[in-house]
Amino acid sequence: MIDFSLVEGETLWERWQYFAQTTPENEAIIHWSSVKEPVRWTYSSLINTANKFSVLLKNTGIKKGDVCALIIRHNPYFYPLYMAITGIGALPSVLAYPNPRLHPEKFRQGLEGMTLRSGLDWILTERALEEMILPFVQNEKTTVNELYFPLEWNLENEIDSKSVQELSDIRVEIKPEEPMLLQHSSGTTGLQKPVSLSHSATLKHVENYGKSINLSDEDKVVSWLPLYHDMGLIAAFHVPLASGIPSIQIDPFEWVLAPILLFMAISEEKATLTWLPNFAYNLMADKLSDEEMEDISLESLRMVCNCSEPVRSESHKKFQERFEKYGFAQSALAAMYAMAETTLAVSQTTPGERAEEVSVDREMLANGSVVVSNDKTKNRVCVSSGKLLNDCSLKIVNEFRNELPGETVGEIAVKSVSMFSGYRNYPEKTAEVLDKDGWFYTGDIGFVVDEELYVIGRKKDIIIVAGNNIYPEDVEDIVSKVDKVVPGRIIAFGEDDPELGTEQVSIVAETKLETEADFDKLRVSILRAGMEINVNIHSVYLVPPRWLIKSSSGKPSRKANKERILSRTDKKVWSKK
Amino acid sequence: MISDRLKKIICEELYLDPSTIEINDETQAPEVPGWDSLNHANIIVAIEKDYGVRFKGLEVLKCNNVGALQNLVNSKVSD
Numbered sequence: 001m002i003d004f005s006l007v008e009g010e011t012l013w014e015r016w017q018y019f020a021q022t023t024p025e026n027e028a029i030i031h032w033s034s035v036k037e038p039v040r041w042t043y044s045s046l047i048n049t050a051n052k053f054s055v056l057l058k059n060t061g062i063k064k065g066d067v068c069a070l071i072i073r074h075n076p077y078f079y080p081l082y083m084a085i086t087g088i089g090a091l092p093s094v095l096a097y098p099n100p101r102l103h104p105e106k107f108r109q110g111l112e113g114m115t116l117r118s119g120l121d122w123i124l125t126e127r128a129l130e131e132m133i134l135p136f137v138q139n140e141k142t143t144v145n146e147l148y149f150p151l152e153w154n155l156e157n158e159i160d161s162k163s164v165q166e167l168s169d170i171r172v173e174i175k176p177e178e179p180m181l182l183q184h185s186s187g188t189t190g191l192q193k194p195v196s197l198s199h200s201a202t203l204k205h206v207e208n209y210g211k212s213i214n215l216s217d218e219d220k221v222v223s224w225l226p227l228y229h230d231m232g233l234i235a236a237f238h239v240p241l242a243s244g245i246p247s248i249q250i251d252p253f254e255w256v257l258a259p260i261l262l263f264m265a266i267s268e269e270k271a272t273l274t275w276l277p278n279f280a281y282n283l284m285a286d287k288l289s290d291e292e293m294e295d296i297s298l299e300s301l302r303m304v305c306n307c308s309e310p311v312r313s314e315s316h317k318k319f320q321e322r323f324e325k326y327g328f329a330q331s332a333l334a335a336m337y338a339m340a341e342t343t344l345a346v347s348q349t350t351p352g353e354r355a356e357e358v359s360v361d362r363e364m365l366a367n368g369s370v371v372v373s374n375d376k377t378k379n380r381v382c383v384s385s386g387k388l389l390n391d392c393s394l395k396i397v398n399e400f401r402n403e404l405p406g407e408t409v410g411e412i413a414v415k416s417v418s419m420f421s422g423y424r425n426y427p428e429k430t431a432e433v434l435d436k437d438g439w440f441y442t443g444d445i446g447f448v449v450d451e452e453l454y455v456i457g458r459k460k461d462i463i464i465v466a467g468n469n470i471y472p473e474d475v476e477d478i479v480s481k482v483d484k485v486v487p488g489r490i491i492a493f494g495e496d497d498p499e500l501g502t503e504q505v506s507i508v509a510e511t512k513l514e515t516e517a518d519f520d521k522l523r524v525s526i527l528r529a530g531m532e533i534n535v536n537i538h539s540v541y542l543v544p545p546r547w548l549i550k551s552s553s554g555k556p557s558r559k560a561n562k563e564r565i566l567s568r569t570d571k572k573v574w575s576k577k
Numbered sequence: 578m579i580s581d582r583l584k585k586i587i588c589e590e591l592y593l594d595p596s597t598i599e600i601n602d603e604t605q606a607p608e609v610p611g612w613d614s615l616n617h618a619n620i621i622v623a624i625e626k627d628y629g630v631r632f633k634g635l636e637v638l639k640c641n642n643v644g645a646l647q648n649l650v651n652s653k654v655s656d
Contacts, residue, residue, distance in 0.1 A: 100605060100607045100608070101608065254638055256614040257614075257634070260635070261635075283615075287622070292633055466614075504615075524593065524610050528610050
């Protein structure tokens, strides 16, 4: 195991530099590509390139505390650029690269929503996005100073001694308790919640999480997760990089088209650790043929950690049964409970042991009690997300935030040494979720049995599709504008897709239309509206005016209407599926 | 040139009416309503099943539009 007490560096930059000095030729990041040989960064080459970027960034006017949005596709120079921002005390904020289906105006609105809270100062991107982003940067109300294309910068020249001294002067002033990075929750129209994390919170988490998974010098991380997502950024990038072990980074866009890439990288590089959202277990087990799996060995894997959406027992079973013959050990089936607000993990299953499962009475569970039941007709198998990490506390609370006794279902509240200090420039949202004693109320529902945490649902209406959070409000707003939909008379909700092992977005919309052909056309218009905000609407249910049940606030109730739709008893409901 | 057969498979998988949806050689997946990364695997499986062929993930990865997918199908069928 890595002895973190021997590792130096109180800021991220100092930590990276420590490894560049003590193990300069060790591999730090292996940038994987399906068509080219991987680019292999050592700690030394990475820090040298990052230093060059730091000088160039500084010369453009970026200074300590500035927020730099990074909107860049899978590129080997992304990593030193990210590090270079940290190396001058500015805050990198990785944003999703826009999908071609996303409407440019919607993309700009998303950026605008972010500037409201996080005050984006600079945008570092690719030339291909210039036309799309420029109108936003030129807008009078924007906080963004300038748009840069750092992948075009010249990195040939060595740094002169004056610049070395200037960088050194800047770095001495970066303090461990100061913010180091900024993450944004999903959402397109100002619903994003920016979370900033300090150097010390991040490094403390690297240590606590590293210990929880018995991280050792022999480990090698592999990941296809996007780096704008906390699981990709923290688990698969920061944890290995600040622990002195290599990570293999795969393009998420390529992985989703060719999931075999993950296994090819594991097999060729003998990787030991990876993190996946639940849907990936189903996707890989269902879609990878024996022909594709030829020559693949999964023997090196000691932990595949399920996170970012509810963990399903059947997904673990399916994955294990499918890949056992390729050397996958069932003891590698792991899980964790994590969120950006606590840097990442709160709990983690025990390394070398398959994630625990408990079979409970479904009806009793719905009523708040955890009662073990082996009656297959009425039980629900829940998968543990493991035990608490060091320096983390947890309690299960009722609706009044009073602590509940063990084996009772309630909202999960957490406290951690790696806790965020509140949403940036969003005091009212912070006050909703963080109390004066430092407890963060997660909105997730779960219970604890034998010190193992089981997460079974959530209080909030957020829809989690393949590990990505989608706000129903965003989808409802855009569908409300579709011609022939009764404005404001829409609900969006998450519908379970057991085959894929995730949720999908469903829409219920009122319309005055009546014919099959008109319904068909309206369905396509609604799907297209979702595409504009990069949300794939999976099911469209069309209903006549005044069909939707209203809540006490006068708005259509998501919960009541979801139940009504899923009861599938009303013949007035039109749907293609 | 996209065959009616390929277009029909894609549209059936996405519950679309082929007569109202434009799909040509240059069409990319994100331009077709409902064709997202999660549905992509289902569409590929439906094409494999209908034509009785198998694709490798890396072959599909190289297809950047429907025209390239049609060429891949043609090459498999003629094998």
